[in-house]
Amino acid sequence: MRLMFINGSPRGTQSNTGRLMGHFIRGFLQTEGNTCDMEYLTKNRRSLADLAEKFAAAQTVIIGFPLYVDAMPGSVKAFLEKLQPYVGRSDNPALGFVIQCGFPETSHNRYVERYCEKFSRRMGCRYLGAILKGGCEGLDIQPTFLTDKYYQYYNLLGLEFGKTGAFDAAILEKLARPEHLTSENMAQVIPFINQALWDAQLEANGVLDKSFNKPFGS
């Protein structure tokens, strides 16, 4: 199988999207004969129409992006708009998505997932589904027993996808945990993230006391 992976993170090569999908692609390439073309939207910003042409010529495409204000980043939307000329073509590629977000619960990604599914139908692309995961900002501060588990799931998803051309529903479901947080989970997780992720960076930059700055007045 020949896969085209489009990394839509505005952080490009230094993204959580790329880091997680690296594990997927490693698994995917274990099946002999599989190949993967990697594209970055950050590198194609000025030539989105050319990338759209490559999309249209591909067999199988996965588009990855971080959740930005509950949907795709504006720069990813700009690329989706460039696919307009190919709407409804009979030989459009099969299309899947990989979406991850900062908030700890995966549920935040479910709304844009519906959009992605409808988008694929509109394009006339066979929809492969979406790999969704919450809690992906600050992978470095999370305990490695957790992150190793995520990486292993992405790897297994890639391995299965490389063999069958489908996302394994049981792994998707495991990866998506926790879908929601209980009040007890929140009482633990929220102070941890606020301190270990945000206050630590604010402090390192010497601006912890300015974190509530209001540059546009009060």
Added chain:
Amino acid sequence: MKYLLINGNPYHDHDEIDRYVIRLAAGLESAGNEVRVLVLRDMKIRPCTGCFHCWVKDPGTCIIEDDGREVSRQYIASDHVILASPLVMGFLSATLKNAMDRNIPLVHPHLEAIDKEVHHKKRYENYPVVSFLLEKEPFTDAEDIAIVTDLFRREAINVRSSLGFVKFIDTPVDEVQNALDVH
């Protein structure tokens, strides 16, 4: 009331929604409101790069020095913001979405629970109500409208605003204005 109308129509040669925004702005103004209109395609707004400078280096200020900052400044100074866009491939134009992504300096990085979900803390005391004024595509159906309406409700919560209305420009202008008087 302070109204901000943000026109995210990317097309120069397709101006039905532009004319609608102008008529709505005039109507709101003659009813005694303070009204501002921004036309995004005439402004320079680069996409967010996800650097979080606005949260951890210079809290509240985006590192990119362009008109994106001005949009945020006017957004937070308003009582009600109306985002206008044609649906393009079933969602807000990239022009508008890019400007909305640049609004994250308006909230604080810390998390808190809102309705059993994690969101960001407020940076400012007051946030505007956000409404959407859209133009349908030829193929827009009820499912598309349900999908975007749910997304808009969530986007509003995420920037600590609340969703006003979602209307299409086949609605008479005075009906939209009446809906605004209610909120």
